[in-house]
Amino acid sequence: MFFCALGKICNYETDRHRGGENVREARRTEVIVVGAGLAGLSAALALYDRGIDVIVLEAQSRVGGKVLSVVEDGVTVDYGAQWISPHQPRMKALLARFGLTTVPTFAKGDALYVLRGDRMRGNGDRPPLGWTGKLDLFRIRRKLDKLAGTIDPGAPWKSAAAPELDALTMETWLEKAAFSTAAKSFCRAVAEEGLCARLSEVSMLDVLWDYVSAGGVDKLMTAEDEWIAGGTQQLPAKMAERLGDAVRPDNAVRTIRWGGGQVTAYTDREAWTGRRAIVAIPPTFTNRIAYEPPLPPDRDQLCQRIGQGAVIKFVLVYDTPFWRERGWSGSAYGETGPIQTVLDGTEPGQRLGVLAAMANGGHARRLGRLGKEERKTEVLRSLARFVGEKALEPVAVYEKDWSADPWIRGGYGGRFAPGVLSEFGPSLLEPVGPIHWAGAETATVWRMYMEGALQSGERAAEEVARALEAERPAGGSAARITR
Ligand SMILES: Cc1cc2nc3c(=O)[nH]c(=O)nc-3n(C[C@H](O)[C@H](O)[C@H](O)COP(=O)(O)OP(=O)(O)OC[C@H]3O[C@@H](n4cnc5c(N)ncnc54)[C@H](O)[C@@H]3O)c2cc1C
CATH class of the missing domain: 1.10.405.10 (Guanine Nucleotide Dissociation Inhibitor, domain 1)
Known part of the structure; x- marks a missing residue:
């Protein structure tokens, strides 16, 4: 009995590690993309637009990664990324391509600040500081x-x-x-x-x-000037719709094996072989995949040292946007926390008032250790320090602790402690054999923002397209594989 159970455990471990290798024959594609966040979808779409066959393996049952909008009691709640800057051309172009529009962040009136325990009014051009x-x-x-x-x-x-x-x-x-x-x-x-x-x-x-x-x-400072009407998740959803059944949810990649001019990715359900792979997940997560042969020491050591930060985003719904009547824009910033940033997320024409409030870093980690009710009490008290006692009477409070999400485990993106970038930085972007890296952490414009995620995907797609072109026999052309 004991040995039988032990055998089962061992078999299970082997299956889990090797993923679909033991259960399916590998299907063929040209390029395998790991992760259907904005980076992976942007890479896949760039290749698809060039007529290159691509599949996207996503661990979760939905696309979008750190972009997640849910309609809760008639209110669109953006639990993740929400704001964009007018200086982000990729986001602007993609939104236009899919017929999505933005709303300017409400900015009439003063922002509120709680600095060194005192509440003050000001705004971006007029910070509430002495001379x-x-x-x-x-x-x-x-x-x-x-x-x-x-x-x-x-x-x-x-x-x-x-x-x-x-x-x-x-x-x-x-x-x-x-x-x-x-x-x-x-x-x-x-x-x-x-x-x-x-x-x-x-x-x-x-x-x-x-x-x-x-x-x-x-x-x-313009990063939060606009937001996407109707919820940010419409964007990854439309990108995935364009890619059709090339996007394969519920397929966490467990193992990547390469050699002999090809690369195979194994999930628990499927296996895919292609000529190149783009791993578009945070570097910390790239180290949770088994590689055969193993990654070079510098790449592995780099990933051992990246921390994902922490954020809990709260969305608070009130019967009216009461702060506006008091001459406040709804923007608020504080040092002491636990809430450090607040922004007005009320849709134009909406009767209810919506505030998005973020607890970050150490504040998020501490709040995450509390029970739900205790956390809510602390958050409302923190908000009341900004906008007054009325903050204690929300109609609804929604929250998402992104560190608790098994496929995100942190904040806006991976952060580097001292000594890491100067020692291991080049390994962040350098392809390993046929494996290329994308994700907001690898962006060279607007790092850790949605714009950066898109740019990283485009850059990786460009690397792959160039490599495929160089490997193509003379006279050959790209062809979409019929599955
Ligand atoms: C609360 C919050 C608020 C934010 N606000 C803003 C904002 O207002 N504006 C802004 O521009 N940015 C914002 N950001 C940052 C922005 O969301 C990210 O920079 C961007 O979405 C990252 O995209 P990505 O594709 O690089 O990574 P991710 O979104 O992390 O996508 C990676 C995907 O890979 C999947 N995955 C992981 N491991 C595997 C595996 N082994 N196999 C298969 N799939 C796997 C994950 O499930 C995920 O879907 C915010 C982030 C958070 C959390």
């Missing part, structure tokens, strides 16, 4: 832009200042660069939200890479 704080903030922004200007967004590890910047966390840099506690507090409130991590967890080189990839601090 020393304002002067200091101006200096900090100038320094950030100047430093970001020294970084090559295509290969930040090559920049002359990379070793020095990669030896610092943003916290140590800020402590040295700023002289006013008010300006430091303001910077912490804004930066921790974007990083989904404490400033003491993230390398300054990683932070500057974000800034330069977005086109500088001013452009980065």
Whole structure:
């Protein structure tokens, strides 16, 4: 009995590790894409548009990854990515291609700030700081832009200042660069939200890479200027619709084996062989796949060192957008948390008022350890510090802890601690045999944003298309395989 049970366990382990290798014969395609987030879908669509046969293997039963919209009691709730900048051409073009429109983020009235325990009103151009704080903030922004200007967004590890910047966390840099506690507090409130991590967890080189990839601090400040009417998930859903049955949900890739000019991906249900693969999942997750032969040491060591950050997004519905009547835009920023950023997510013409509130990094991790009711109480109290007691009376509260999602396990994207990018950075983008890498972490424009995810997919598709072209026998042309 004991040995029989042991045998079952061993067989199960083998099956789980090798995935569909034991249950199905591999089907053929030209390119295998792993992950149907925006990066994977963008890579697949770019190849499909060129007439190259492609399949997309997705672990979950839905597409979109960190993009997830659900209609809850008649309200569209965006649990994940929601906002875009007018300076994001790929998002704009793709939305237009699929007939989707954006709504400007409500910005009439003041933003609210809770800095060092005090509630203040202000806005992006008029931060609520005394004149020393304002002067200091101006200096900090100038320094950030100047430093970001020294970084090559295509290969930040090559920049002359990379070793020095990669030896610092943003916290140590800020402590040295700023002289006013008010300006430091303001910077912490804004930066921790974007990083989904404490400033003491993230390398300054990683932070500057974000800034330069977005086109500088001013452009980065426009990241939340618009949002997608009717829910962001319409975008990945339309992309997947275009790809048809090439998108294969409920197919977590467990093993990738390559050699002899081909690559095979095994899931628990299917196996696919192609000439190239694009792995479009966060680098941390790329290390949860078994590779045969194994990945080079530098690639594996890189992935061992990336933390995914943490975020819980709360969507709060009120009987009216009451903050607007009080002359507040609904935007709010705080250092002390647990809520650090709030934005108005009320659809135009909607009677109800909707606020989207984010707890990030250490705040998200602490809230995640509480029970649901305790967490809700803390979140409402935190919101009340921004918009007053009325915040305590929502009609509904929705939440998603993305660290608890087994296929996301973190925040907006992977973050690099000091020393990682300068030592292992090149392995982030370098293909391994026929395996190419995509995902918002590998973007060189708008890293960790939806725009970056799209660009990373396009870049990987371009690499693959070039490689296939180079390998094609003279006179041959691309042909879609009939399955
Ligand atoms: C709460 C939240 C709010 C955000 N807000 C914004 C915003 O307002 N604006 C913005 O631009 N960005 C925002 N972001 C960031 C944005 O969502 C991401 O940058 C982007 O969606 C990442 O896309 P991706 O395809 O690189 O990765 P992902 O979205 O993580 O997609 C990866 C996919 O791969 C799948 N997968 C993982 N492992 C496997 C495997 N072994 N086999 C098969 N499939 C696998 C996963 O299930 C997932 O579907 C937000 C993110 C979060 C979490």
